[in-house]
Amino acid sequence: MTIASTDNWLQVAAAAQATxxxxxxxxxxxxRADEHPDSHLISILHLVQGxxxxxxxxxxxxxxxxxxxxxAAVTGxxxxxxFFRLLxxxxxxxxxxxxxxxxxxxxxxxxxxxxxxxxVDFGETSGDGLFTLEGARCLGTCGLAPVVxxxxxxxxxxxxxxxPAMLESYRRKP
Amino acid sequence: MVSLTVDGxxxxxxxxxxxxxxxEEFGIRIPRLCYHPDLSLAGSCRVCIVDVKDxxxxxxxxxxxxxxxxxxxxxxxxxxxARRDIVELLLDNxxxxxxxxxxxxNCELQNLAYTLGVRERLFEGKRKNLPADETGxxxxxxxxxxxxxxxxxxxxxxxxxxxxxxxxxxxxxxAVAPAHGAAMDKSVCIQCGQxxxxxxxxxxxxxxxxxxxxxxxxxxxxxxxxxxxxxIRAAIGEGFGCPPGxxxxxxxxxxxxxxxxxxxxDTNFAADLTIVEESHEFIERLxxxxxxxxxxxxxxxxxxxxxxxxxxxxxxxASSCRSPMSMMSALLKTYYAxxxxxxxxxxxxxxxxxxxxxxxxxxxxxHYLDGRPLTDAVLTTREAIWMIRSYGIDYWGLPDLEFxxxxxxxxxxxxxxxxxxxxxxxTTGGVMEATLRTAVEKVTGKTGQQIExxxxxAVEGLREVTVHMNGTDLRIAVANGLANxxxxxxxxVAGTETxxxxxxxxxxxxxIGGGGQPYPPRGTKVLDPGLLARRAxxxxxxxxxKEFRRSHENPDIKALYADMLGAPGSHAAxxxxxxxxxxxxxxxxxxxxxx
Amino acid sequence: MDEDDCMVDxxxxxxxxxxxxxxxxxxxxxxxxxxxxxxxxRITTGQGVAEDIPRLERLAKLIRKSSLCGLGRAAPNPxxxxxxxxxxxxxxxxxxxxxxxLKCTALVHYEIDPVKCVGCTACARHCPVxxxxxxxxxxxxxxxxxxxxxxxxxxxxxFDAVHRA
Numbered sequence: 001m002t003i004a005s006t007d008n009w010l011q012v013a014a015a016a017q018a019t020x021x022x023x024x025x026x027x028x029x030x031x032r033a034d035e036h037p038d039s040h041l042i043s044i045l046h047l048v049q050g051x052x053x054x055x056x057x058x059x060x061x062x063x064x065x066x067x068x069x070x071x072a073a074v075t076g077x078x079x080x081x082x083f084f085r086l087l088x089x090x091x092x093x094x095x096x097x098x099x100x101x102x103x104x105x106x107x108x109x110x111x112x113x114x115x116x117x118x119x120v121d122f123g124e125t126s127g128d129g130l131f132t133l134e135g136a137r138c139l140g141t142c143g144l145a146p147v148v149x150x151x152x153x154x155x156x157x158x159x160x161x162x163x164p165a166m167l168e169s170y171r172r173k174p
Numbered sequence: 175m176v177s178l179t180v181d182g183x184x185x186x187x188x189x190x191x192x193x194x195x196x197x198e199e200f201g202i203r204i205p206r207l208c209y210h211p212d213l214s215l216a217g218s219c220r221v222c223i224v225d226v227k228d229x230x231x232x233x234x235x236x237x238x239x240x241x242x243x244x245x246x247x248x249x250x251x252x253x254x255x256a257r258r259d260i261v262e263l264l265l266d267n268x269x270x271x272x273x274x275x276x277x278x279x280n281c282e283l284q285n286l287a288y289t290l291g292v293r294e295r296l297f298e299g300k301r302k303n304l305p306a307d308e309t310g311x312x313x314x315x316x317x318x319x320x321x322x323x324x325x326x327x328x329x330x331x332x333x334x335x336x337x338x339x340x341x342x343x344x345x346x347x348x349a350v351a352p353a354h355g356a357a358m359d360k361s362v363c364i365q366c367g368q369x370x371x372x373x374x375x376x377x378x379x380x381x382x383x384x385x386x387x388x389x390x391x392x393x394x395x396x397x398x399x400x401x402x403x404x405x406i407r408a409a410i411g412e413g414f415g416c417p418p419g420x421x422x423x424x425x426x427x428x429x430x431x432x433x434x435x436x437x438x439x440d441t442n443f444a445a446d447l448t449i450v451e452e453s454h455e456f457i458e459r460l461x462x463x464x465x466x467x468x469x470x471x472x473x474x475x476x477x478x479x480x481x482x483x484x485x486x487x488x489x490x491x492a493s494s495c496r497s498p499m500s501m502m503s504a505l506l507k508t509y510y511a512x513x514x515x516x517x518x519x520x521x522x523x524x525x526x527x528x529x530x531x532x533x534x535x536x537x538x539x540x541h542y543l544d545g546r547p548l549t550d551a552v553l554t555t556r557e558a559i560w561m562i563r564s565y566g567i568d569y570w571g572l573p574d575l576e577f578x579x580x581x582x583x584x585x586x587x588x589x590x591x592x593x594x595x596x597x598x599x600x601t602t603g604g605v606m607e608a609t610l611r612t613a614v615e616k617v618t619g620k621t622g623q624q625i626e627x628x629x630x631x632a633v634e635g636l637r638e639v640t641v642h643m644n645g646t647d648l649r650i651a652v653a654n655g656l657a658n659x660x661x662x663x664x665x666x667v668a669g670t671e672t673x674x675x676x677x678x679x680x681x682x683x684x685x686i687g688g689g690g691q692p693y694p695p696r697g698t699k700v701l702d703p704g705l706l707a708r709r710a711x712x713x714x715x716x717x718x719x720k721e722f723r724r725s726h727e728n729p730d731i732k733a734l735y736a737d738m739l740g741a742p743g744s745h746a747a748x749x750x751x752x753x754x755x756x757x758x759x760x761x762x763x764x765x766x767x768x769x
Numbered sequence: 770m771d772e773d774d775c776m777v778d779x780x781x782x783x784x785x786x787x788x789x790x791x792x793x794x795x796x797x798x799x800x801x802x803x804x805x806x807x808x809x810x811r812i813t814t815g816q817g818v819a820e821d822i823p824r825l826e827r828l829a830k831l832i833r834k835s836s837l838c839g840l841g842r843a844a845p846n847p848x849x850x851x852x853x854x855x856x857x858x859x860x861x862x863x864x865x866x867x868x869x870x871l872k873c874t875a876l877v878h879y880e881i882d883p884v885k886c887v888g889c890t891a892c893a894r895h896c897p898v899x900x901x902x903x904x905x906x907x908x909x910x911x912x913x914x915x916x917x918x919x920x921x922x923x924x925x926x927x928f929d930a931v932h933r934a
Binding site: 057061064071073074 | 331337338339340341342343344351352353354355361362
């Protein structure tokens with residue numbers, strides 16, 4: 001998936017305008033002027049994920065080429081952090097709080113039920129592309145434990161039996 | 175100087191030394207795994223931990239510098255148990271396949287487990303189960319055997335400047351792999367095999383070539399011949415217990431004959447031929463009749479792959495000469511075939527190389543003749559040693575034919591003679607020195623010119639020198655290890671420095687440090703400059719003893735030109751002995767600024 | 770957190786966190802936390818053996834003293850502190866195959882009290898297996914061989930007739 005069959009920075013940058021967007025190419029140009037361009041890698045990856053939702057292989061290649069870093073190091077960073085996603089997100093992102101309070105209140109049963117209902121594990125997206133299941137360390141709402149967030153909406157004091165209805169309500173949303 | 179206490183002894187060492195260095199100075203070799211003196215520090219395996227008083231936790235000896243008054247304990251029941259448990263934890267996530275593993279008996283993990291006293295497994299559980307990557311023509315990746323010491327990652331980046339490998343993922347599921355976890359043949363790997371050399375286990379190994387060779391040897395319709403590279407004779411003895419640096423030409427030839435090869439040829443002949451062709455090319459370019467300067471040497475296939483992937487703009491500078499191996503194979507399938515009256519397709523050419531990238535070179539379409547590879551099989555030095563052992567050949571029991579001068583311990587003819595210039599091809603600076611030996615006589619038109627050009631022997635990895643030749647100052651660079659090549663090539667690309675010729679060998683020390691050479695014996699480390707220097711000294715010793723020491727003086731080379739090729743650089747020579755290169759730009763190239 | 774929470778399970782919870790956060794660079798933390806987690810999982814599922822406690826302590830000490838960073842050095846703390854203050858709970862799991870706070874699914878079982886059961890059928894209707902038999906208005910019975918110990922019957926019974934033991 002070479003983005004340009006050249007090692008000329010300007011030509012690669014021109015070819016990357018469409019892949020990465022002009023703003024990100026500009027950020028890469030600024031990073032490149034720095035004494036340590038590689039120190040900007042994580043913030044650049046944040047920009048790419050913020051713009052496109054996930055880090056696709058061709059965009060990682062483009063970032064590597066434009067920062068002048070080995071792609072192996074770039075994908076090493078991208079696969080290291082839980083935050084970075086290599087696959088597109090579902091329409092709704094379900095975060096199950098796995099903090100101490102939620103765990104004591106039964107978060108693991110809720111997580112098990114969600115896995116069972118969606119047929120996916122943490123980090124995966126359901127087959128219909130609607131839901132991406134994730135674990136969260138603590139959502140900071142321990143008084144509402146156990147908590148599940150779907151997109152921006154908080155579902156408090158959940159029980160496993162409420163899960164099917166909750167999912168159904170999102171499936172029916174336009 | 176810093177005074178500290180190590181195991182109850184007050185010692186004094188220079189400031190800046192590590193605990194590991196200090197202990198070694200006083201006769202204690204602290205066990206280690208991820209540490210390598212020529213690579214950056216990782217401090218990750220934790221095998222070299224020691225107890226430093228009042229620290230609360232153990233310190234890695236490799237990464238901890240001494241301080242005044244430090245009290246270090248390198249051995250105690252607790253430390254010994256901790257080291258033992260760490261190595262057991264590595265074993266618990268490692269296949270139990272020692273008996274069927276290529277590195278059985280030669281494995282650092284196995285050795286450590288024994289030395290540290292792992293006698294039972296207390297913590298066994300889940301093991302990683304990742305698919306092996308067998309896509310590389312030279313290098314096979316077996317991630318289940320990887321213990322994540324990271325030496326391959328560091329050698330690939332720091333010594334070779336390729337940066338193909340990195341730790342991908344995190345935690346228990348971390349794997350060392352190319353970018354995107356891609357297959358080796360889709361990666362920027364240049365197949366040099368230094369990862370094989372530095373790997374403590376068998377997580378990287380060469381693609382096996384022995385099965386094909388055994389089969390060919392057993393085939394009555396095939397005329398199976400073998401050629402051996404210059405550096406094999408300097409290292410093969412190590413496989414049979416010789417100290418490094420023991421020349422073993424005669425025993426090597428005798429062993430290969432016992433294996434059943436009908437012809438044992440010397441790649442050195444083709445090295446001489448390379449020099450004649452390449453120095454002709456060099457003089458053409460110097461006099462403005464050929465391609466661009468600097469001329470880049472082209473013998474090392476790992477280097478050629480690197481050039482095509484990372485410096486495509488310099489491809490026109492590379493010598494068009496095939497490597498000596500491919501020249502030799504081309505001659506064996508044409509010149510030699512005609513001499514013995516056999517068809518080229520009946521001749522099966524095996525090459526013993528210090529190199530794993532030669533396996534890749536042999537399969538490049540440029541090196542095919544009538545749809546068949548010029549070189550049918552490539553064996554590394556390690557594989558050749560294994561075949562000799564596996565056959566049951568008593569290497570030591572073979573009569574020491576060297577002194578008896580029996581015909582079976584000398585290389586076969588035609589093409590049996592080689593000069594000292596070819597022998598030194600196996601070490602850094604050798605190709606350049608050999609070229610200069612010939613070029614200086616061709617340019618001046620006088621014989622008896624300078625023979626030894628010790629200034630180009632780049633034992634330190636990179637050397638830039640000026641050589642005077644017939645009133646001209648030639649700027650010469652010699653690099654081994656591709657990170658050193660990068661330093662020179664960047665200057666060429668940026669135009670900040672001009673050179674007339676650059677010799678590059680992919681591996682540290684040249685072919686003597688190749689990715690296919692014997693694993694260092696226990697207690698010595700890979701890439702050891704001392705080990706490489708001893709192997710090189712064997713080649714220089716052979717060179718000194720040779721009757722002819724300039725390639726163009728080789729009588730068999732003269733005969734070959736008279737018989738078949740005409741003159742250096744002729745059309746016939748180009749057809750048979752020269753090749754072409756093409757840019758290969760995969761993802762993840764390193765940038766070198768705007769051009 | 771109270772007497773209804775199993776301290777072995779809580780130690781497992783914290784260890785899962787440490788194991789998930791382990792970056793993978795140094796051996797003791799990368800490999801050791803995985804092995805500790807496996808041992809604790811064995812204990813909470815009733816497969817623990819007497820040597821598991823000294824093994825946990827040995828690994829914990831190793832990881833605490835030889836890991837590269839603070840995360841690794843702190844990773845075994847939940848196990849070490851629960852072993853210090855709640856050792857008896859570990860021993861009950863290992864020797865009596867019993868979870869004192871009735872939290873560890875594999876170590877509890879459910880029974881229906883025939884006196885309290887009114888035969889409302891709620892448990893049988895909610896059982897996902899299903900393994901609860903009984904006619905309406907008559908006491909129900911759980912088939913222990915097929916029960917997966919999900920506890921659904923326990924939570925849906927409005928007559929306090931399902932016992933966890």
